[in-house]
Amino acid sequence: MDTADTRQLADASAVPGFAVFDTALGVCGIAWGPRGLVGVQLPQDDPTLQPALRRMRQRFPELPEAEPNAEARRAIAAVQALLEGAQDDLRDIVLDMRGLSDFHRRVYELARRIPPGQTRTYGEIAEELGDKTLARAVGQAMGLNPFAPVVPCHRVLAAGNKPGGFSAGGGALTKLRMLDIEGARPNGMASLF
Incomplete structure (x- = not known):
């Protein structure tokens, strides 16, 4: 694979988006960008798919629903495991806190x-x-x-x-x-x- 192909793969993995996923507590959401996660959401009162999708679309209107990149998939797996009792502090998950005070x-x-x-x-x-x-x-x-x-x-x-x-x-x-x-x-x- 030449350098241009490698760069294209790196750029593809940096494409921002959001996804929803099942956990032991219900449907959670995750949004990511090129600098890490930009948001995670726990289930709301209705822990099913459609309300979770609606909330993610409202919260991140600029992001498309997308297939999670490798880092987002790793974060999803870690959140799922945590909500099933894994003793992971999740500190290795990169967060993009640029918009925060x-x-x-x-x-x-x-x-x-x-x-x-x-x-x-x-x-x-x-x-x-x-x-x-x-x-x-x-x-x-x-x-x-x-x-x-x-x-x-x-x-x-x-x-x-x-x-x-x-x-x-x-x-x-x-x-x-x-x-x-x-x-x-x-x-x-x-x-x-």
Whole structure:
């Protein structure tokens, strides 16, 4: 294969797009570009195919539905495995955070360091940022997380290890279910499932 063919293959793998895929929790979505994932979505209240496609088209109107490139396929497999109980922190998945504020990028980078089965609070993340008064802002950043569960906002809890909010379908119950799948037991609570 000559250099032109190799370059064409590299360019083809960089073609942006989105796809939906099945998981243990329902249909998730993923969007990618030449610099990594630009978004991931957890199932909503109706975890079937059509609502997931509709939401991805609304969220990424500039991207076509497409066959995932190699990196997107690897990310899909990792998310599927995580939602089945794999202990992968997904930190090797490349995210394109160019459109995000510096604060959100810092919050998401700290959240990505939380291993499966463990949790932190909004306040603990705020302290890691150097200002414990930022706990509410951390919670808001988690609510706007465009990469769940690759950025594991489900592992970040409210004060007292209470679930707090969760923007995926099912809200806090889905958050607790995801923590249960990972074997996390905030405050030593027994499984709800």
